[in-house]
Amino acid sequence: MSQQGEELDLRELDDEELVKQIQDDLYDGLKDEVEEGVRILLERGWQPYRVLTEALVEGMRIVGVDFRDGILFVPEVLLAANAMKGGMAILRPLLAETGAPPIGKMVIGTVKGDIHDIGKNLVAMMMEGAGFEVIDLGINCDVDKFLAALEQHRPQILGMSALLTTTMPYMKVVIDTLVERGIRDDYIVLVGGAPLNEAFAEAIGADAYCRDAAVAVETAKALMAKRHNRLAAGA
Amino acid sequence: MTEPTPSVAILACGALAREIGALLAQSGLAQVELVCAPAILHNRPERIPAVVDAKLAELRARGFRRIFVAYADCGTGGELDRVLERHGVERIRGPHCYAFYRGVEAFLAEAERDPATFYLTDYLVRHFDSLIVRGLGLDRHPELLPVYFGNYQRLVHLAQVDDAELLDMGRRAAQFLGLRHEYRWVGYGELAAFVERAVRSSADGRTDHRLLAGHSGTGDRAGGTADGSPRARPAIPRSHRSRRDARAAHRNRRLSRRVAKGDTGSVRG
Numbered sequence A: 001m002s003q004q005g006e007e008l009d010l011r012e013l014d015d016e017e018l019v020k021q022i023q024d025d026l027y028d029g030l031k032d033e034v035e036e037g038v039r040i041l042l043e044r045g046w047q048p049y050r051v052l053t054e055a056l057v058e059g060m061r062i063v064g065v066d067f068r069d070g071i072l073f074v075p076e077v078l079l080a081a082n083a084m085k086g087g088m089a090i091l092r093p094l095l096a097e098t099g100a101p102p103i104g105k106m107v108i109g110t111v112k113g114d115i116h117d118i119g120k121n122l123v124a125m126m127m128e129g130a131g132f133e134v135i136d137l138g139i140n141c142d143v144d145k146f147l148a149a150l151e152q153h154r155p156q157i158l159g160m161s162a163l164l165t166t167t168m169p170y171m172k173v174v175i176d177t178l179v180e181r182g183i184r185d186d187y188i189v190l191v192g193g194a195p196l197n198e199a200f201a202e203a204i205g206a207d208a209y210c211r212d213a214a215v216a217v218e219t220a221k222a223l224m225a226k227r228h229n230r231l232a233a234g235a
Numbered sequence B: 001m002t003e004p005t006p007s008v009a010i011l012a013c014g015a016l017a018r019e020i021g022a023l024l025a026q027s028g029l030a031q032v033e034l035v036c037a038p039a040i041l042h043n044r045p046e047r048i049p050a051v052v053d054a055k056l057a058e059l060r061a062r063g064f065r066r067i068f069v070a071y072a073d074c075g076t077g078g079e080l081d082r083v084l085e086r087h088g089v090e091r092i093r094g095p096h097c098y099a100f101y102r103g104v105e106a107f108l109a110e111a112e113r114d115p116a117t118f119y120l121t122d123y124l125v126r127h128f129d130s131l132i133v134r135g136l137g138l139d140r141h142p143e144l145l146p147v148y149f150g151n152y153q154r155l156v157h158l159a160q161v162d163d164a165e166l167l168d169m170g171r172r173a174a175q176f177l178g179l180r181h182e183y184r185w186v187g188y189g190e191l192a193a194f195v196e197r198a199v200r201s202s203a204d205g206r207t208d209h210r211l212l213a214g215h216s217g218t219g220d221r222a223g224g225t226a227d228g229s230p231r232a233r234p235a236i237p238r239s240h241r242s243r244r245d246a247r248a249a250h251r252n253r254r255l256s257r258r259v260a261k262g263d264t265g266s267v268r269g
Ligand code: B12
Pocket: A064, A074, A077, A108, A113, A114, A115, A116, A117, A118, A119, A120, A122, A123, A158, A159, A160, A161, A162, A163, A164, A165, A166, A190, A191, A192, A193, A194, A195, A209, A210, A211, A212, A213, A214, A216, B041, B042, B043, B044, B045, B073, B074, B075, B076, B095, B096, B098, B111, B115, B116, B117, B118, B119, B120, B147, B148, B149, B151
């Protein structure tokens, strides 16, 4: 399945160069090449987690930065994400074998009336890459769907995505329902989507607005740590 | 030239240039200047507020007494409204053009009942190839089609003018996307009344005390031509290539996989 001569070329690179090459291939959306690079690093004895973070997650972070800066547009991001997915498919079973517990759990979905899912999928992927277990509810999620998933999966984090100004108010419907049921504080609520901003997140009572997937990961980690400390102090 | 500068302007999204032009022509005595921002900002709504801000300042400096903004919120999440508030000007109501063409309440009710719908206006039908097919990279990467449109079932063409060719083009667009085609003639919807208000305001300047910016009277109408430029934003602008070149030079020992694969990559080359 590999193209003639290429395997040899990749193998000629030292580790550092190979990692850079994987990042570049990821940037270019070259799935086969990314998969090949991942396999080579594993053969060289790299830990799956290290391959994931240094090659794939870091590569996707660069894609995210260039997307934000208007250097890349949506199709390139999708191709890069697809390449990353290929690499992750190789690593996922190996990561599971190591038995390391996920660092947290997140339920995520696009809110009712909205069927944009590119950004949400990217967040889900990067959260998984950062070691979270992610339950993706998909698109057009109403409050009942969110509540049922929270009940079933008991995550620490609830993530909601909206790309339409007409659907973003629905996030408040979900949060208000959590408040009504007295379970709002059981979860860290993260919201995102291009038309949102911090002021909106605050106004609807979310814990944070995240501008992109990288910020989502950082914020999730930071708020988890804070929560952990608070619980520890309160115990 | 002795022709007077119109005292009223409409600042519009380029995607509405043709339609507003038609409405102004219909009204006959249109002493209203139409100024447009590039329609392609649609895909970068976060940039709309700053562009509109600059254009409003420009129009103010040119002495327009009253300015109407033919932009919906367009995904700026209220940011555009904050800019308009600062300038004391108003925009057409609604979240986007699909809604004001159809009628905002009717659109929202329908969108809630049936979210799996992709809407096209005449403008989008005309520029389907450049904005949707090429804009979303579907020409180069047809495998992305299900990633974009996998969640959709039907395409609704909200038509402004009754035109057999556009109807057919809309049908072909639906076919390309693998969606059920529906055609609905909605005309100019709420845009008609909005333009009408601008026209009326230009006809009766004395009743309007809202904006009393002094006339600079440059009479420069040429600068205000509509830019409904249908050209697609290249998926990767030039700056990207130079950036990539820089990155490549930096690591010139590494492979150029794309070239090695014989993929000329129209995006990049
Ligand atoms: C691609 C796109 C589409 C694709 C969607 C494909 C898909 N499977 O999702 C298609 C073409 C199908 C589409 C359809 C429509 N779209 Co659209 N779309 C876009 C576009 C151009 C890009 C969105 C995108 O995918 N960006 C790429 C991702 C990576 O970025 P992102 O979504 O912002 O996500 C990042 C962050 O926001 C954040 N994030 C996102 N979600 C979350 C969630 C959490 C929990 C966290 C922490 C972070 C986070 O992290 C993400 C990754 O970094 C935007 C314009 C824009 N630039 O935003 C319009 C836009 C959102 N669409 C718009 C509209 C109007 C529509 C349609 C109604 C148009 C139509 N003709 O019918 C339909 C909607 C139907 C529906 N019911 O949902 C408008 C919204 C206007 C408004 N007032 O709200 C926009 C703004 C374009 C415009 N200016 O008019 N669209």
